[in-house]
Amino acid sequence: MADRLDKVILDARRAADQRATGYRAQALKLYPWVCGRCARTFTNSNLQLLEVHHKNGNHDDNPPDGSNWELLCTYCHEHEHSKIKDAAGRSDARTDLPAATFNPFADLKARLEGKTPPRK
Numbered sequence: 001m002a003d004r005l006d007k008v009i010l011d012a013r014r015a016a017d018q019r020a021t022g023y024r025a026q027a028l029k030l031y032p033w034v035c036g037r038c039a040r041t042f043t044n045s046n047l048q049l050l051e052v053h054h055k056n057g058n059h060d061d062n063p064p065d066g067s068n069w070e071l072l073c074t075y076c077h078e079h080e081h082s083k084i085k086d087a088a089g090r091s092d093a094r095t096d097l098p099a100a101t102f103n104p105f106a107d108l109k110a111r112l113e114g115k116t117p118p119r120k
Contacts, residue, residue, distance in 0.1 A: 023062040037076035
């Protein structure tokens with residue numbers, strides 16, 4: 001039974017890898033090798049840094065015309081996915097810290113008028 005399950009998992013992984021290779025190759029043929037966000041240009045030497053992003057988030061939605069894809073550099077692709085995680089409620093911000101109270105512009109008007117108040 002375990003051998004059968006291992007075979008099913010292996011077949012599923014191979015199929016997913018094959019689909020991924022297929023749509024990436026197709027997207028690289030359809031679109032110029034330029035990041036859709038930062039406009040960085042790519043050549044054969046750094047093409048591994050250009051990734052296919054699925055606009056609707058569904059990695060199984062791969063229409064032959066490429067309408068669900070856009071090419072993004074690794075950095076912009078990561079940023080795009082972090083925005084989705086943030087919208088879903090993920091937060092790396094610490095909320096247990098007190099709010100900052102220092103105002104660097106508190107005496108700006110007096111300084112501009114030449115009347116510098118004494119520092120505390």
